[in-house]
Each structure stands twice: as structure tokens, then as C-alpha cells.
Amino acid sequence: MRTQKKSSSRKKKSAAFVAAGVIGLATAGGAYAYWTSLGGGTGTASTRAGAGNVFLVTGGSATPMYPGDSAQTITATVKNTGTENYKIQAVKAFVTTDKEGCDGTDYMLNGNPAPTSQATAASLSLTPTDLAPAATTTVDYTLQFNNKTTNQDACKGAAVTITYVAS
Known part of the structure; x- marks a missing residue:
């Protein structure tokens, strides 16, 4: 009987090895099946509202002006006073004074009579910058x-204000 048990035991071991080999080959060969499907869903996010009036523009004339003087180059500095990045797209300017009878048109901005209000402010050359x-x-x-060819005595001693509009 011992030979029968050995023979039966060998057959069981061989069957186990063959079964393990078949399973191993099946998994190694990628014999997997699966279903495909579609799905969807939604997510949420938010952005800050941002702040208004974050650009501070400063700059002005270095010396007092008079009839027949030369154009002065003015450098205006734009600063982001906000807590986030903002893109400066444009800077415009207009001129007013503290004297009646003396207004922005008594001054030249980039070679043209200066505008006198925000509605007519002249664009200054600026490259949009983040x-x-x-x-x-x-x-x-x-x-x-x-x-001008007219009397401009009203502008004597005038305080000239250059108002900047940044966006």
C-alpha cells in the first residue's frame, strides 16, 4: 500500500503544480476581464473678489514751468499696493490747476494740450505688466x-496737479 500512497501523493503534487502553473500563466498573460463605463460629477472652487484702487501712481514736474520753456520728461511710478498680483493695463493723465482762468489746456502733455478731466484723460505709453x-x-x-497766443497771466504761480488714472 505504501506504493499506492506514494503514487497517489505524486499525482496530487503533480496536479497541484499543474494547477498552479495554469493559474500563474493565466494571470501573467493578462487574462483579466472588466467592464467599462462612463461617469461624471462636479466640484467647486472660488476666487477672491479682488480689491479696487490698488495702483498708486506718483510723479510730477521737477521745475516750475513758464511760456517758452522746454518739455520736461516726467517719470510716473505705478505701485501695486494690494496683497495679490494685479496687471496694470493702462495709465492716463489729465491736468488741473488751482487758478481760475488757467486749466490743463495751458499745459502740454506729450506735445498736445493737456486734457482737463478724467473723461478726456490722455493715455501714457505703458506696456501692460503683471x-x-x-x-x-x-x-x-x-x-x-x-x-498760447493769448494772455496767460492767470497761470502765474499756479499749482499744477497731474491726476493719474490707472487700470
């Missing part, structure tokens, strides 16, 4: 007294 918080960029322009 500004990080506290970062700055500059824009240059010229300003001079407009030597």
Missing part, C-alpha cells in the same frame, strides 16, 4: 507750459 504686491513699474511722458 505686478506682484509692492512691485512697481514706470511710465515716462513729457509736460511743458503751452505757450
Whole structure:
């Protein structure tokens, strides 16, 4: 009987090895099946509202102006006072004074009579720039007294204000 048990035991071992080999080959050969399907869903996110009036523009005339003087080059500095990056797209300017009878047209902005209100403000040459918080960029322009053919005594001693509009 011992031979029968050995023979039966060998057959069982062989069958187990063959079964293991078949399973191994099946998994190694990628014999997997699966279903495909479609799905969907939604997610949410938000953005900050941003702040208004984050650009601070400064710059002004270096010397007092008078009839017949030369154009002065002015450098205006634009600073991002916000806490996030903002893109400066444009800077415009207009001129006013503290004297009646003396207005922006008594001055030349980039060679043309200066506008006198925000609605008519002149564009200054600026390359749109992404500004990080506290970062700055500059824009240059010229300003001079407009030597008109009419009496301009009203402009004597005038305080000239250059108002910038940044966007």
C-alpha cells in the first residue's frame, strides 16, 4: 500500500503544480476581464473678489514751468499696493490747476494740450505688466507750459496737479 500512497501523493503534487502553473500563466498573460463605463460629477472652487484702487501712481514736474520753456520728461511710478498680483493695463493723465482762468489746456502733455478731466484723460505709453504686491513699474511722458497766443497771466504761480488714472 505504501506504493499506492506514494503514487497517489505524486499525482496530487503533480496536479497541484499543474494547477498552479495554469493559474500563474493565466494571470501573467493578462487574462483579466472588466467592464467599462462612463461617469461624471462636479466640484467647486472660488476666487477672491479682488480689491479696487490698488495702483498708486506718483510723479510730477521737477521745475516750475513758464511760456517758452522746454518739455520736461516726467517719470510716473505705478505701485501695486494690494496683497495679490494685479496687471496694470493702462495709465492716463489729465491736468488741473488751482487758478481760475488757467486749466490743463495751458499745459502740454506729450506735445498736445493737456486734457482737463478724467473723461478726456490722455493715455501714457505703458506696456501692460503683471505686478506682484509692492512691485512697481514706470511710465515716462513729457509736460511743458503751452505757450498760447493769448494772455496767460492767470497761470502765474499756479499749482499744477497731474491726476493719474490707472487700470
